[in-house]
Amino acid sequence: MQRLQAFKYELMPNGEQQRQMRRFAGSCRFVFNQALALQKERYERDEKKLGYAGLCKQLTAWRNSLEAGWLAEAPVHPLQQALKDLEAAYTNFFEKRADFPCFKRKGQSDSFRYPDPKQIKLDQANGRIFLPKLGWLRYCNSREALGELRNVTVSLNGGRWFVSIQTRREVEIPVPRGGAVGIDLGIARFATLSDGAFYEPLNSFKRHEAALRKAQQALSRKQKFSSNWMRAKARVQRIHARIGNARRDYLHKTSTAISQNHALVFVEDLQVRNLSRSAAGTAEQPGRNVRAKSGLNKSILDQGWFEFRRQLDYKLAWAGGHLVAVPPQNTSRTCPCCGHVSAENRRTQAEFRCVDCGFEENADVVGAINVLRRGEAVLSNQGQDDARLACEVSGAVRPPAAGTHRGESALSG
Template sequence: NILWYTELAFWLRLWKRSDEYGFLKDCPSQVLQQKLMDLDRAFRDCFDRSQPLKRLPVFKRKGTGEGIRFPQGFRIENRRIFLPKIGWVGFHKSREIEGAIKNITITRKADRWYASIQTEQDIEIQNHPCESEIGIDAGIKCFAAFSDGTLVEGVNSFRRHEDTLAREQRKLARKERGSQNWKKQKRKISRLHHTISNVRSDFLHKLSTETSQNHARVFVEGLQIRNMSASGRGTIEEPGRNVRAKSGLNKAILDQGWFEFRRQLDYKLFWKGGMLVEVNPRHTSQRCSCCGHTSKENRLSQAEFECIACGYEENADVNAAKNIKTVGQTEMVCEANHVGGRQQEPVGTREEVLPVAS
């Protein structure tokens, strides 16, 4: 049976009084309640049919996803935060706090602690200063190809640090588990993972900010990244093929951060009055952006495109980006016409029913 928040909150009071779990009294009560609310939400999302990818929550090992949320009782003065049962803590104020503070979340990444301050404020809907539209094709060798011909090389953060990470993990395997040297090496690996994440995040934020500032509409492929990066091992009855090659491809896909780039573009365009449009990626890499002819033979190689019908030559990724833009614009026009057609009936098609005198 699943215990929901009401039952868990009742048991929490009993656990605090027990000898075995009496240490829970050292933690602010509202922080524990927030954790129970998170668990309750995870259970409800699991049984929500509109979210088929959600799974039952599982126990996480120590050091994974550590974070606590304070809904009230905190204070902020200059560069200090007061947290209940912890006291005043100094912090680096990376930006000015705007709006009414709703809660503060404290998280740990590697050997650093971060305070995320959630605020509520009224934001006026803006009109984007530009009218430019652009299509983007995501790739591995080339992170992003724009329909205007711009090619952006990926930062490949994990691949750049992969050898160093493997070497440090071998050192960890040779140490006695739980010893002080083991803990030091564990922290060193955590810092390296944090560096890999920060390098990728910095690259994605800079590119998404520049793109959202210069273009009002951005068209991207509606890629199912979870399916693309699924394991190729298969099952015992049906073992996978080319598992090593598929594993390398999955690693390269996840190293790019396509989903995070798309997420950042979405909210940054929304803030500026722009729009992110996802289109069906089918045949965008095989269709000629000049004449529209679609054929596998149009792709001479991974990077070269030459139409067998009209002879048009272009970088394969740039050609795909142009097709993505065209498909997106076409879908938007069709949708606008469809909505407009439903709002107004054509003249002469409506039958008028007159009342019959009794």
């Protein structure tokens, strides 16, 4: 089977190369915004949307014009890739997979992509890569890029430049290891498994919140667009990059550990956007407990549940496993012994005590067990015999003994 995989490295460009990369990223942003504005104008005039071929003709006209002739200094393939990205954004919007495309802003997600592998040379032995109109660039060769090179994306994050090399290679069909497990996601415990193990939350934003607040306050006192303002803004960006890097590193470690030890993983189909919705309300109907809900929303978004699920999905596929999302309703209110459902079963955030049969356990463990059972029921109803067999073999469907099932943190120490 074929595997597409990206390998990301930090670039070490000189001053001239940094200036060129900023120009190229700005050129791609300009082309994207111009094409989007053109499509909106055609829509307002009840004209048909231009396809990729029509946009390429417009790009040629822009490159040959006096107003935007500076576009000719940038490589043409990244500019064409920006048009392809716009076309993909329109397709995702019409198929209801994403919102309507919006204009790109300078300083946010500055990047450009070389889609043609014939124009790229990769010298992994010496830790350098050749890119059109940039020449040879050195990079931090932290690991080997496996497979045939397909495309290269250059991006700016936190004042540092990175290169993402996508490759394609043939791999053997993997054999999954381990059994089935249910996962309950939370805030006090980031992830609790149905076997009792759990992962402590990292709370990356909370750890850097004080430093970020101080840096943002210093930025607000500076004259906008002055040299001091630029330095203060760069400091805020570095803190945000540090928060994101720490969160992604933790999510990668956690998702890798779970995907390597389980063949079938059930997770709650959480709608993070709804869970983190503001409670402020309107002037006519103001909300209640707005400050408490704001703090809860901040903690929810700090966990990175959606990214964790995305990483679990492709890593399990690489390992031959499967990820199944199940409805999250009443998973932490249902007794795994007698099946009684009541809000009174969950006394506190961590304590679960069934009011019908007296079963006691950690509420997150109960939620994970119910997620596992509900997932098995979903697969059984769908007639997936192979997945159901994996559940039966795992032996993880029996509830723990009352008051005795206490898991240890999987990342403790």
